[in-house]
Amino acid sequence: MFGSHLSIAGGMVNALTAASAQGMDCVQVFTKNQRQWKAKPLVDEDVDLWISTLKGMGWDETNRIVSHNSYLVNMASPDATSRQKSIALQLEEIERCEQLHIPFLVSHPGARLGTPRKRGEPNALDTPISEDELGGLKRIVDSLDEIHASLPGYKTITCLETTVGSGTNLGYDFKHLGWIREHVQEPARVGFCFDTCHITAGGYDMSTPTRAKKVLDTFDHEAGTQHIKVFHFNDSVGDVGSRLDRHAHIGEGTCGKSCFRSIVQHPAFVDVPKILETSKEENSKGELMDVVNIAKLRKMAKTAKKHR
Numbered sequence: 001m002f003g004s005h006l007s008i009a010g011g012m013v014n015a016l017t018a019a020s021a022q023g024m025d026c027v028q029v030f031t032k033n034q035r036q037w038k039a040k041p042l043v044d045e046d047v048d049l050w051i052s053t054l055k056g057m058g059w060d061e062t063n064r065i066v067s068h069n070s071y072l073v074n075m076a077s078p079d080a081t082s083r084q085k086s087i088a089l090q091l092e093e094i095e096r097c098e099q100l101h102i103p104f105l106v107s108h109p110g111a112r113l114g115t116p117r118k119r120g121e122p123n124a125l126d127t128p129i130s131e132d133e134l135g136g137l138k139r140i141v142d143s144l145d146e147i148h149a150s151l152p153g154y155k156t157i158t159c160l161e162t163t164v165g166s167g168t169n170l171g172y173d174f175k176h177l178g179w180i181r182e183h184v185q186e187p188a189r190v191g192f193c194f195d196t197c198h199i200t201a202g203g204y205d206m207s208t209p210t211r212a213k214k215v216l217d218t219f220d221h222e223a224g225t226q227h228i229k230v231f232h233f234n235d236s237v238g239d240v241g242s243r244l245d246r247h248a249h250i251g252e253g254t255c256g257k258s259c260f261r262s263i264v265q266h267p268a269f270v271d272v273p274k275i276l277e278t279s280k281e282e283n284s285k286g287e288l289m290d291v292v293n294i295a296k297l298r299k300m301a302k303t304a305k306k307h308r
Contacts, residue, residue, distance in 0.1 A: 076110025112136030
């Protein structure tokens with residue numbers, strides 16, 4: 001289940017045709033401009049073409065399609081007006097996913113705002129959740145509860161993404177994600193997106209097989225690996241704990257190959273979409289880097305099968 005975040009320029013269906021042409025198993029898209037509060041409603045003809053294409057590919061009613069929400073959404077904002085604006089936008093994101101039969105909506109948990117930590121200060125992963133952060137987490141829970149109550153019966157799952165912990169962003173600690181899911185009224189509507197770059201820069205070291213297993217065990221204890229619905233597969237430019245959110249191609253960063261191997265060789269994650277968010281470019285041979293990166297990952301997965 002390897003794919004990439006692809007452009008919807010010229011029409012959303014173009015992302016599907018590009019994914020098919022590049023031999024991908026899954027795809028992630030934006031359903032609107034991610035940097036704008038307002039968007040035109042989806043056009044019926046575009047929705048029909050999208051769904052008919054999904055059916056033609058055998059991808060409809062599967063877990064192969066992922067959307068990413070707007071970067072503007074902050075469900076943890078302490079400002080009531082800003083938070084309500086974010087809730088309204090998140091509602092729209094979910095409604096669009098529902099129209100397009102997209103099962104997973106990756107969403108940044110949010111920023112608590114207030115006083116940020118000092119630049120370069122590492123995340124304190126082995127300490128209890130602070131009072132300021134707890135306040136932000138409670139606001140995320142309240143926001144999700146309000147959204148779910150407004151959209152009864154919707155199937156799209158909000159997948160809260162791990163973060164590097166820059167500024168006042170929540171979600172860098174696995175405990176944050178577990179706390180949110182534990183306290184929402186409808187936990188079945190909340191899952192997680194595990195981003196390999198983010199967790200590395202956030203302070204979780206998966207650079208050896210032993211360390212990688214420990215990190216996955218920690219996630220399982222704090223949040224539950226069974227609730228991971230999406231992986232973002234990005235290598236990290238920044239060192240472990242750097243809190244630098246910059247993506248590198250697979251094998252060209254600090255995550256370590258064991259980070260990716262531990263996931264692609266894990267039986268529980270075989271059918272979980274693994275989405276590249278690396279730069280769209282060609283290598284010196286003129287090969288698309290998405291194709292190159294996916295080939296590396298598939299080789300890791302085949303190696304695992306040989307040893308079973």
